[in-house]
Amino acid sequence: MLATGYQGNEWISDVRGYSIRAGYQWLKGSHPPVPWYKDVWDSWTIPKHSVIGWLINRQALNTRDKLFHLGISGSNSCVMCDIEPETLAHLFPDCAYSKLVIKFLEHWLQMRLQTPPGHCPIVRRKVCRVVRLSCWYVLWMERNTCRVEMKIRRPELLASEIQKMAQLRIQQKFSSLVQQSGVNWVTSLGINV
Template sequence: MVSPHCMFKLDLQKAYDSIEWQFLEQMLEALKFPEKFRKMIMTCEGLETGGLYFPLLFYISMEYLSRVMNYAVGLLGRIVGKIKGIGVSKLSYAWRIVLINSVFNILHNYWCSIFLLPKCVIKRIEAFYRNFLWNGDAEYQRTPLVAWDNVCSSKKEGGLGIKNAGVWNIATVGKLVNWIFTKADLLWVLWVDHIYMKGADWSSYISPSYSNWNWRNICKVKGILATGFQGNQWMSDARGYSINSSYQWLQEPHPHVPWYKDVWDNWNIPKQSVISWLIQRKALNTRVKLFQLGISDTSSCVMCELGPETHTHIFSDCDYSILVVTSIEYWLQMSIKTAPGRCSTVRRNVWRVVRLSCWYMLWIERNK
C-alpha cells in the first residue's frame, strides 16, 4: 500500500546565491544569538557568497523554511486528528457539512491569513474535507458523488457552499494586500514600506527576485486581485475590502439553479435537504449508475424490479413510490409531484417539507 506523501523540489543553488542580509539578521535575533555575535556576522555583509563561513549562515536561513514546512505538516496532522478522533462516520451528510464549515475551518483559517499555503498542503486539506464529507473518514478511495468544485459552489449555484481552501487562502492574504493599499496604521505596514517598498507605489510595485518567499507571495496575490481592487472599488468603497467579497469575486461563477429554494428552505430538515440536493444533481448511486460502473450486475429497480433504476424512476415512476406518494396526497389533500400554484407561504413550505420527506424516506427504504 502506498502511503500518501508530498515532495518539494527546491532550487537551493538559487536560494544560496540570494540570501538577504536583513533576513539573516532577523533570523539570528529570533534564534536568540547573542548581540555581539550578530554584529560580528553582519560585518561580513557585502563579501563574496563563496566564503567558507557562508554555508553555515545559509543553514541558519534554511531554518525559516524548515519551520514553515513544520507548521504546514502540523496543520495537516491536526486536521487528520480531528477527523479520525471525532468518530462521526455515522453522522448524516448535513452534520458533516456543519463540521467542515465550522470546526475544521478554524484549524487552517489562521495560517491562511498569514501566508499562501503550499499547493500540496491545500490539496491535502481539500482531500481531507472531501473524504470526510462522503465517508466520514480522512481516507476515502471511492469516486465522490459530486465533483469538489461543484460542492464548493454556493447553494444558489447548485453547490453546498463549502469553502474552496485555495481560493479562500488567496482572499484572506488579500487582506494584507489591502492594508498596504490603504496604508493602514499598522507597524507591519510601516515596516514593509520601509524595508521592501522604500516609498514605491504599491499598485505598480514588483517584488525583487531576492525577496523572501512570503513577501513574493503577497505580491503575487496583489497581481491576482488587481482587477478586483479596481472593478469592485474595494479601496474607495466605504465598506472597504472584505474577505467574503473577494472570495466570491475569485470563485468561477455558475448559473443559479431553479430548485435552490425548494431544497434549502429553512423549513426543510437539513439531512433531507442534502439527499434532495443529490437527487436534483442526479448524483445518487442508483443501480443504473452502478451497472455502468461495473459494480452491479443488474440495472433494474430494487423496489419494483420493473424498470431501470434511474433517479426519475425511483422518485416518480416506480410502482412502490407511486403508491406511497398517492397515499400521502390523499391524506393531506394536496399534490406532492407538482408545485402548488398561487397559495400561502405556509402551504408552499409544507409542500416542500412533505416532498423532501417523501424523497428521503423512499431512498432510505430503497437502501434497506
C-alpha cells in the same frame, strides 16, 4: 495586499475596500441559481433531507442503473419493484412502490406533492417541500435497506413515517405570522400549532 488583518474581533480591510466576503465571492465566481434551489434549500426542510434532494437534482445518487453501466452491479432492476431499471426518474416518482407512498401522502395533504404554483399560499408550498423532501429521503433510505436486507416495508408504513417526520418539522418551523387560512389547513393535517 487584500486586507490588513484583525483588530480586536473585527476584520479590517485596506483602503481599497477588500474584505473576506469580497475575496470569497471572487473565488466562488458568479453562477446563476438553479431553478430547483428554493425547493431543496428551504429553511423549513430538514437539512439531511435537503442533501438527498440536492443529490437527486444533480443526478448524483448511485442508482443500480448507474452502477450497472459502470460494471459495478450485476443488475439494473429496481430493488423496490423489480420491474423497471432503477434510475432516479424511476425511483422519484415513477416506481410503483413510490407511487403508493406518494398516494398516501397526497391523500393526507389534500393536494399533489409536486411543487405548488407560485400563487399557492406560502404555507402550502413550504409544507409540500418538507413532505416531498422527507419522502425522497425515506424512499432512498428504504431502497438502501431493501438492497441489503432483501425486504421492504409496506408503503403505508413509509408514508406514516414520512408524515410523522413532516409533522414534527412543521411544528418546529410554524410561525404566528402565518395567515389564519394557513393555520386552518395545517391544523386539518393533524398538526397542533
